[in-house]
Every structure is written in C-alpha cells, then in structure tokens.
Amino acid sequence: MYQIMINDTTLRDGEQAAGVAFNLEEKVAIAQFLDTIGVHELEVGIPAMGEEEIRAIVAIRNLDLNAKLLGWNRAVLSDIKASIACGLERVHIAIPVSGVQIAAKFHGQWRVSLQKLKDCISFALDQGLWVSVGGEDSSRADENFLQDVAMLSQEWGASRFRFCDTVGVLDPFRTHLKVKHLVSTLSIPIEIHTHNDFGLATANALAGIKAGAVSVNTTVNGLGERAGNAALEEVIMALKCIYGVDLGIQTQHLLKLSQLVAKASGANVQPWKAIVGENTFAHESGIHAHGVLQNPVTYEPYAPEDVGWERRLVIGKHSGRHSLSNLLEQHGIFLDSQETQAILDVVRQQSILKKRSLTTEELLNLVSEKRYSHAT
Numbered sequence: 001m002y003q004i005m006i007n008d009t010t011l012r013d014g015e016q017a018a019g020v021a022f023n024l025e026e027k028v029a030i031a032q033f034l035d036t037i038g039v040h041e042l043e044v045g046i047p048a049m050g051e052e053e054i055r056a057i058v059a060i061r062n063l064d065l066n067a068k069l070l071g072w073n074r075a076v077l078s079d080i081k082a083s084i085a086c087g088l089e090r091v092h093i094a095i096p097v098s099g100v101q102i103a104a105k106f107h108g109q110w111r112v113s114l115q116k117l118k119d120c121i122s123f124a125l126d127q128g129l130w131v132s133v134g135g136e137d138s139s140r141a142d143e144n145f146l147q148d149v150a151m152l153s154q155e156w157g158a159s160r161f162r163f164c165d166t167v168g169v170l171d172p173f174r175t176h177l178k179v180k181h182l183v184s185t186l187s188i189p190i191e192i193h194t195h196n197d198f199g200l201a202t203a204n205a206l207a208g209i210k211a212g213a214v215s216v217n218t219t220v221n222g223l224g225e226r227a228g229n230a231a232l233e234e235v236i237m238a239l240k241c242i243y244g245v246d247l248g249i250q251t252q253h254l255l256k257l258s259q260l261v262a263k264a265s266g267a268n269v270q271p272w273k274a275i276v277g278e279n280t281f282a283h284e285s286g287i288h289a290h291g292v293l294q295n296p297v298t299y300e301p302y303a304p305e306d307v308g309w310e311r312r313l314v315i316g317k318h319s320g321r322h323s324l325s326n327l328l329e330q331h332g333i334f335l336d337s338q339e340t341q342a343i344l345d346v347v348r349q350q351s352i353l354k355k356r357s358l359t360t361e362e363l364l365n366l367v368s369e370k371r372y373s374h375a376t
C-alpha cells in the first residue's frame with residue numbers, strides 16, 4: 001500500500017461533539033501528544049470562531065511541531081483571513097456539495113457557492129497558503145456534481161480534496177466505489193472523512209484508503225459530531241494489524257492519549273471500545289482465560305503493550321478453575337480441584353449479587369473465610 005497520512009481532527013471535528021469544549025491548555029496538550037507519537041497532520045480548529053480559538057491555534061503553532069497544521073474554514077473570505085491571523089500556512093475550505101445542503105445553506109444557488117469557493121481558493125493561494133477543499137456531504141451528492149466540484153477545486157489550485165461522509169450513511173462497499181471514482185479522475189490526493197452514525201466510520205475510512213485515499217481524518221476515541229468520527233486508535237491499529245501498514249506512529253502511547261482526550265472532553269470511553277476501552281485486554285470467561293494462560297494469541301489480536309495496556313485476568317461469574325487457580329497460586333494458595341470448584345461456586349453467587357467481577361482482595365478474603373487457604 002502507498003504512504004498513508006493521518007490528518008487528525010480531534011481539535012476540530014472532535015471538539016464539535018455536543019457539550020465538548022477544550023481550553024487552551026487542553027488543546028495545546030492534545031496537539032503536543034499527537035505530534036510526539038508521530039501523527040502527520042493536525043486540523044487544529046476553526047479560526048473564524050474568534051479570539052479564544054485563535055489564541056489556542058497560535059499557541060499550537062508556536063510549538064513548532066513536526067506535524068503539519070491545518071485550519072478549517074467555510075468558503076468565506078473572513079474565515080481565511082482568520083486562519084492567516086493564526087499564522088497557519090495550510091487552510092481547508094469546506095463547501096457543501098449535496099442538494100439538501102446547498103438548498104439549506106445557499107438557497108439552492110450552487111453557482112454562488114462555487115464562486116465563493118473559487119474566490120477563497122484564489123485569495124488563499126495569493127497569500128501563499130496551501131489549500132485543501134472539502135466536499136461537505138459528498139456521500140449524498142449527485143456524483144457528477146461532486147466530480148465537477150472536485151475537478152474545479154483541482155483546476156483552481158487546491159492541493160487535496162476531502163470526500164466527506166458527513167452524516168455517516170455509507171457502507172464500506174459504496175465508500176470504496178465512490179472514492180475510487182474520484183481517485184481515478186483527479187490528480188490531486190484524496191482525503192477520506194467518515195462519521196459513525198451507523199457504527200461504520202472506521203470501516204468506511206479503511207474502505208476509502210483501500211480505494212486510494214492517501215489521507216484519512218480521525219479523532220481520538222472517535223470523538224465528534226453525533227456518533228463521532230473514525231477513531232484514530234482504530235484506524236492506526238487496523239492498518240497495522242489487518243493490512244500490515246505501519247504508519248510510523250508510536251502506538252504504545254495510544255492509551256495515554258485516549259485518557260488525555262477523555263479527561264479534556266469529559267466524555268468517558270465505554271469499556272468495550274476498541275483499542276482503548278478498559279476491557280480490551282481483560283479476560284473473565286473460563287475458556288478464554290484458560291486459552292490465554294496457554295498462549296495469549298488464542299484470544300488477543302495483538303499484544304496489550306502495543307497500545308499501552310497490561311493484560312488482566314478477572315475473576316467473576318464466567319470464570320473457570322484454571323484462571324482461579326492461577327490467581328490464587330500467585331498469592332501462595334494451592335487448592336485441590338474440589339476446593340477450587342467450591343470457591344468458584346461462591347464466586348458465581350457473589351458476582352451475581354454484586355453484579356460485577358470480584359477484586360483480588362475480595363477473592364482472598366473469601367478463600368480465607370472458607371478456610372481453604374494452605375499457604376506454602
């Protein structure tokens with residue numbers, strides 16, 4: 001596969017998640033972390049939002065990061081001027097391309113919207129900026145119109161075109177078809193931007209990449225509008241482990257990054273969230289725990305350390321003898337099979353009552369209460 005670039009938009013589309021508002025320090029810390037682990041490009045925010053946002057973007061710019069920095073703009077000249085005021089050298093200009101969006105935003109006057117786009121590209125280029133264009137709602141746009149907007153953007157001097165599945169209505173097959181069509185007709189690179197309304201954001205991002213998109217938008221924890229965006233950690237690990245494409249990103253820090261963004265956004269990660277959820281490397285079920293004790297590959301697609309986790313064997317309702325004995329033996333307690341089974345029976349009852357697994361301390365107390373402990 002060709003070189004893929006991550007353009008992470010946690011600081012723009014991620015922060016657009018309802019109720020999320022990063023302060024300057026949080027924006028700077030997230031940008032710095034993303035850069036440190038090797039993310040190639042950061043969409044840092046929307047300068048048109050005003051003073052506070054500009055201050056945060058300037059602070060990020062002053063960090064002199066390795067990552068390229070991109071400001072998000074409407075096809076509005078004052079937006080581009082605000083990006084320039086931030087000292088940004090790269091601007092992204094979004095333009096709606098579906099009938100429904102053009103009707104709502106430009107009263108159906110697509111010629112007017114294209115003229116605005118042309119003027120903004122031209123102004124940005126005159127200022128020496130690098131320009132990317134985004135087709136908002138590309139997935140629901142008339143295919144010919146989308147094609148025309150992308151071609152015109154290229155002709156007017158844009159250096160990249162972003163295909164947006166704005167309301168997450170595509171599946172991987174249709175994403176592949178649509179992106180492939182654009183890739184085959186344009187000479188500038190295509191970026192894929194997907195949303196998770198049907199839980200397909202990461203799958204669609206991968207399909208876009210398979211179809212030839214060379215840049216992919218992600219957000220940490222999949223944070224973003226409504227059901228969110230393609231998750232950075234999922235895209236990176238899927239590319240690495242499923243497609244064998246190593247983006248050169250230090251994946252062992254993904255968990256820490258996730259925790260940083262969860263804290264700053266006030267949006268907790270669900271335990272079963274891929275890659276960064278706390279259950280990702282927790283094994284309770286007896287058959288799984290037994291398998292993992294023999295060889296972790298039985299129930300783990302990659303090693304926990306690869307993303308910053310440690311494996312956990314949890315004792316609860318679904319546990320079996322092997323993992324229970326394993327844990328107790330680590331504490332110098334050796335039981336025969338009858339005793340082990342008796343403890344397991346109590347563990348099941350207790351887990352149902354408590355509606356959770358047991359802590360090690362609870363388990364050890366339970367063993368000593370039952371007087372099954374024979375410390376060596």
Ligand SMILES: CC(C)(COP(=O)(O)OP(=O)(O)OC[C@H]1O[C@@H](n2cnc3c(N)ncnc32)[C@H](O)[C@@H]1OP(=O)(O)O)[C@@H](O)C(=O)NCCC(=O)NCCS
Binds near residue numbers: 016046048049073096
């Ligand atoms: C950008 C922002 C400063 C504009 O604020 P505002 O002037 O109060 O305007 P509203 O947000 O209420 O309305 C959006 C306006 O932008 C227009 N617009 C929307 N997308 C556009 C585009 N791609 N290009 C040009 N104009 C666009 C709308 O038609 C509307 O125009 P109008 O004021 O002439 O009717 C404000 O919406 C904001 O802070 N947004 C940040 C987050 C955000 O909206 N992100 C979405 C990205 S799609």
Ligand SMILES: O=C(O)CC[C@@](O)(CC(=O)O)C(=O)O
Binds near residue numbers: 133
């Ligand atoms: O950059 C673009 O061109 C559009 C990106 C966008 O995030 C806009 C949004 O709805 O906030 C999308 O999903 O369409």
